[in-house]
Every structure is written in C-alpha cells, then in structure tokens.
Amino acid sequence: MLRPFAWPFRMQFLFGALACAALLAYAFYEQFQMGLEPCPKCIFQRVAFLAMAVFFLAGAAHGPGAVGRRVYAILVAIASAVGAVVAIRHLIVQFSPKDPLMDGCGPGLNYLMDSFPIAEAIKKAFMATGDCGEIGWTFLGLTMPAWTLIWYVLLGAGALWAGFRRR
Template sequence: MNPNPFAWSFRAQFLTGALACIALLAYALFEQFQMHIEPCPKCIFQRVAFIAMGIFFIVGGLHAPRASGRRIYAILVAIAAAVGAVVAVRHLIVQFTPHDPLMEGCGPGLNYLLDAFPIAEAIKKAFMASGDCGEISWTFLGLTMPGWTLICFVLLGGGALWAGFRRRADALPARRS
C-alpha cells in the first residue's frame, strides 16, 4: 500500500476515517470512566457528531461506491463534521468567556434533560449555557478538549471531502502517447 494517505483508495481513506472516529470516541470514554472527567451536554453532542461521522465513514468504506456515491458519503460526513464543529466552537466560547452571565457553563446533564423534557426542549436546553462547560479540566499543548475536537472535525470532514471529490486514476480517460 502506498504510504501517502492522499493516494489511497476511497475505501482505505474512509475506513481510516472510521478508525479515527472510533479512536476519538474510545479516548473520550477513557477520559470519562478512567480519569473521571464527566462530559457536559456539549461534549455529548460532539460525541454524537463523531458517531454519525464514524457511521458514514464505515458505510461508505464498506460500500465503496462509484463517483456520485462517494460524493454523497463525503457530504454526509462533512455535514456531521460541520455540526460537531459548530458545537465545539460554541463550547470554546463558553470556556473562554466564563465571566459573562449568559455564557456560563452548560446546565444539567443530558440524561436529566431527556428525562425531564420533551426531546426538542431537551436539545434546546442543552445548547443553552448554564452549567459546567466553562470549566477547563483537560488541556494538551495549550488546547482544551473542544479545541482538539474542532481540529479533528475540520481534518476528518476535509479528508472525507478530499476522498469523495478527488479525481481518481481509474476514472480518468486513458492517455494517448
């Protein structure tokens, strides 16, 4: 196999994207259950975005469709990545404006919200800041967890678009000498 991931087949690129999503979700679970860093509702929504991306990556990689299908899978992954990126940016805003009364924290946990309110109201309340999302309990190289998830959303979404929209050697007409 070519060591350059930009030259890999669509299937290899998408299955690698799926593995990346699985690894990110596994790390989030490790942080939650081994390091005892409880996720806030915004963290949960970011996980949901990675789950959606992982599903689209796996299905696209296993299906290995022709050009139009590759584009559809790439767009689906990119949409999930964009939603996750928006949540990550909102989370970063909450973390870095902790003195603004309208932006503090995240509110009660997602399980409580889903038990206490209809789903539409629970989702609305989860996005309203009023709990512990403003707390920074983890950093790596100076970036908080939502900062790293934002980078991952951008890279994985961009990689999916690259894989889905790039011209492939097998799709090009044969050259005449």
Template sequence: MNPLRWNFRLQMFAGAGVCAALLAFAIYTQMRLGLEPCSLCIYQRLAFAALGVVFVLAGLHGPRNRAGRATYGVLGVIAAAVGAGIATRHVWVQSQPQDFMTSCGPPLSFLNETMGPFEAFRTVLTATGNCGDIDWTFLGLTMPMWCLVWFVVLGLWALACGLRKGKGAR
C-alpha cells in the same frame, strides 16, 4: 505510503478509525482520568459517532461512481459541520468569564424525561457552568478546541476523498 493515494474504501475506514480512536480517548479521559463530560461533550461524542458511521458505511459500500463517493463526502462534511458547530459553542462557553457561567443545566436524563427532543437539544446548547471548566489541555488547547480541530480535519478528509477522481473499480 501516501493516504491520499489509497483507494476510497481504505480512506473511509481510516476516517472511521480516527473517529473510533477519538471516542476511545474521550471514554479513557472519563473513566481513567475522572473528567466528567458535560452536555456539550456528550453531543460532540455523538457527532464523532455519526461521522464514524458515515465513514464506515462509505467504506462498506465503496461506490464505484463519482456521484456515490461525493454523496458520502458531503454526508461526512455535514456530520463534521454539526460537530464543529457544537465544539465552537463549547469553546465560546469556555472563553467566558468564570462567574458569567453558573451551570451546564440539568442532566440529559432529566431533559429527556421532561422535554421533547428538539427542546432538550436547544436547552443543552445553552449550557453554562461546568461546560466552562477547563480540566484538560494539550499543547495549549482544551478538549473542545481539539474536537474542533478534528472535526475540521475529518470534514476536509471526507470532502477530499469523496471528490477526488477514482482509479476505477475498488
């Protein structure tokens, strides 16, 4: 069964399922493997959640016209691009020499209490230290590298599904 031939709703629900599986794996690695997420990890999880919400809304709505499907495709690409940007920053932080980065900064709860949301977001994106620790790899790629791969794949999936011709009402 070729997923590119599925109807739009099923394709969007499949994308949401992948996002849910990735978030479940992140929670599993935290709870069972003891890998504590850094600030950049938390923002990547939020980006996967946002992308999953776009997929779910697109699947529930199931627009019949091409413009509606394209809108959801573009929204998916935007959410994936934001996540890919955060993952790219995380990969960069991990590629720096260990003595260059000293800490990820204060916890998110402290940032939320003492700063506005935009300043807190900026502060987290300048994270250092344990964001640079590599605690897990699979096939030679770290967790942020895998996140980057999945953001690119899911962004392309959203775009391909949103821009393909529909087969009528579904």
C-alpha cells in the same frame, strides 16, 4: 505506501472511521478512567463523531461509484460541520467571562431527555454555560473542544477530498 492522499476511497474512509472510533474511545477513557465528566456540549460532540464514524464505515463497506462517494463525503462533512459548530460554541463558553449567577452547566442530558420534549431538551443542553466553561483538560495548550474542532476540520476535509478527487 504511506501516502494517504493517494489511498483508494475505501481505505481513506476506513481510516476516517478508525480515527473517529479512536477519538470516541479516548473520550470514554477520559470519562470512565480519569473521571472527566462530559457536559451536554461534549455529548453532542461525541454524537457528531459517532455519526461521522457511521458514514465513514458505510462508505468504506459499500465502495460506491463516483456519485456515491460524493454522497458519503457530504454526509460526513455535514456531521463534521455540526460537530464543529458545537465545538466552537463550547470554546466560546470556555473562554467567555464567567457569570456568577450561572454556577452549573445545567442538569444532565439524561434528566433533560426524561423531563422535556426532545426539541426543548436539545435547546436546553445547548444553552448550558457553567460546567461547560470549566477547563479540566489541555494538551499542548489547547482544550478538548479545540482539539475536537481540529479533528472535525481535518476529517471533514479528508472526507471531501476522498469523495471528490479524480480517480
């Protein structure tokens, strides 16, 4: 029973949705209970997990045929890849030498969305460097973006496995 690679597609995708929900719940716990404020890159990583959760949940609820399973798996993998790119960029910012002229991550995402067109706001959020470089949380020596990268890879690979394996 405890062989997740042998579970039916719907069970695997339900597990993926629950894993994404748990990761998001932990991020909100760190923000609202522990006071760890997210930077714009953190917000985009949360959006990627949310998109993955939606695709996982849709696949689990739908229970599609072979083609549908592959479509859902690819959608999850795309969201996972986007999140992984953001996490890698976040890690680069964290472990690059600090620029003394850049003393902040930039304005908050709400300000950017209110003040600029969406494309420019997203571009500015990705250009943030200051606070995004601060390391305020580690577990087993890895920062939060490193852990999110691990989860993106695991969940994306799991979705592809579930969607493309022979039944």
